[in-house]
Amino acid sequence: MNASPIIQGWCPGALRPMQSGDGLVVRVRPRAGRLTPDQARGIARLARLHGNGLIDLSNRANVQLRGVTPASHPALIEGLRALDLIDRDAADEARRNIIVPPFWTEADATQPLADALAQALAAADAPQLPGKFGFVLDTAATPCLRDVSADIWLETGPDGLLLATQADRALRVTPQTAVAEAIALARWFVENGGVNAGRGRMAALLQRVPLPDRFDAPRIPATAPPSPGTVAQGALVGFEFGQMQAETLAALADLGPLRVTPWRMLLIEGAGAAPDLPGLITRADDPMLRVVACTGAPGCLQAHGETRNLARALAPHLRETLHVSGCTKGCAHPGPAALTLTATPTGFALIRNGTASGTPIRDGLSAADLIASPSILTEFP
Incomplete structure (x- = not known):
């Protein structure tokens, strides 16, 4: 490996x-x-x-x-x-990478916008976007998908819809212009070399090419993910x-x-309560909500270690989110986590407030040692 x-x-x-x-x-x-x-x-x-x-x-x-x-x-x-x-x-299939909030209603613009955007992305003249490039339609009353891995957002703003990226500023749009402007921004991404920038993601392009000046609207604060x-x-x-x-x-x-x-x-x-079925997490205080882990070894060919048994064992001891990753790609949690354990050929690397590829504060940790002494996670040098 x-x-x-x-x-x-x-x-x-x-x-x-x-x-x-x-x-x-x-x-x-x-x-x-x-x-x-x-x-x-x-x-x-x-x-x-x-x-x-x-x-x-x-x-x-x-x-x-x-x-x-x-x-x-x-x-x-x-x-x-x-x-x-x-x-x-x-x-x-690859272009239809669209995420919508689960809280839409029949009265809002979410479903029509999703249908229209999907049709635009399937058109013959649609921009040829990288495989991981994604869109978010965060049209609930208050945005809740700000932390989702994506490149272009359509979200609720103070005066209507906004077209946004990871930047702080956005473009005011209407339900009638939103899809066309989203496609135009995707085309701007391609024309400015975004396909070859940092795995083909908008955030990497914005590090060297600023958004057009017309992106001048403020974004409103987003809500935390639900439980x-x-x-x-x-x-x-x-x-x-x-x-x-x-x-x-x-x-x-x-x-x-x-x-x-x-x-x-x-x-x-329409459900008024969670069903009584095995395998469900139904409580907001369930310890398993504090851990994120990829498939790990042996289910993933690139993982350097098993992940989920370790995450499961550590969950009851946590007060912060722990990401256990089988390699430095961090597929299960691309963004920073309070605590990250990344499997390497020589054991687990412990990273604080970073991603799976971040700089470790400790390395060479074994799963057995971590399970025996969970306090290792908080004993920072």
């Missing part, structure tokens, strides 16, 4: 899956972040038939089927196509490391439509 992970520069899809240690990872991108009961039941059935029955929720509000083989992949795609979950081709519990639209439920068995998804589908969130939770539309 190489010390440095291979950076693919693209995310898995359904039509372009990614090889992992337990087979192909097939990512399904629900349209506008919503699964009908039939779609959710269908995904659960297909996960059992053509994969290993494990289903992940990604931090981009997608659903991933694991353990798919090259032989089972064609039948899986046909099943997903019958559920209207497959794009015309892999290029359209499991009831909201106006239904009940939010979480899962350890965002992973569930196919049977769990099928049981949730029997309760109503499901909205997929970037917090690795599902919102059950």
